Every structure is written in C-alpha cells, then in structure tokens.
Amino acid sequence: MYRKVVFPVDLTHIDQLTRALQTAIDLALHYKAEICFVGVTGAAPSAIARTPEDFERKLAAFAAEQGLAHGLSSSFKTCLSHDPAIDTDKTLLAAIEELGGDLVVMQTHAPQALDYVWAGHGDTIATQSKASVFLVR
DSSP states (O other), rough: OOEEEEEEEEEGGGGHHHHHHHHHHHEEEEEEEEEEEEEOOOOOOOSOSHHHHHHHHHHHHHHHHHHHHHHEEEEEEEEOOOOOHHHHHHHHHHHHHHHSEEEEEEOOOOGGGGGGOOOOOOHHHHHHEEEEEEEEE
C-alpha cells in the first residue's frame, strides 16, 4: 500500500520523537516500505551542526543507524533553507513531492491557543500534502 514513508526529523529534538519514530518504523516494516528521514537546516550554525555539511553527516548517520537497527531500507534528504523558522513547511512539502513520499509520519504536540492563529508544521503538511499524513502526539 505504501512504498515510501517520509519522516521529517528535527535532530535537536530527537529525544522527543520516540512515539512518531516508532510508528514510522512499524509502518515501514509492515508495508515493506523505504523510510526517508528528511531534515531542514539553514546555512548558519545551529545547536546541532556548524555547517549544512555537518548537519547532512549527522542526518545520514541517523538514517543509517535506524535502518540497521530495525532491518529496513532507509535513506535521507537534507533540505537547505534560507530561513528554516519561516520556510520549513514549504521546504518539507517540496521534499515530500520530490521524493514521491506516499505516507508522512510526523510528531506533533497537543493543541495550544496559539495554534489557532499559527498552524503547526503537522497541520500544514496534513492539509497541503498529496501524501497521506499520520500525526502522532
């Protein structure tokens, strides 16, 4: 049913993605689908990486580690954004389309008052992507 599971990952908060990550892995294993870890970074140094190349190395290592640990086909895509705080949704939507992802699994948070003014990343991806989207709290 699904061929490619796309898992947007924020490497600075990987410890908060446990439920969504396990869901993505379980679905990829069930459907014998590839899982592609997508990360968005900027050119400026961040808490996780000093350069986009450093970020890409870390994302590649994470993807390889998950593939080996769970016996599944894994890949990764690093997306460079001029301003990740503003462009993350648009960048993720373009990556999902480019990759041919047919299922996106994302971590989300419990709705807060501010979410009624500014939608979270998961909300935006779910309403604008052509792929099925599974949001995990």
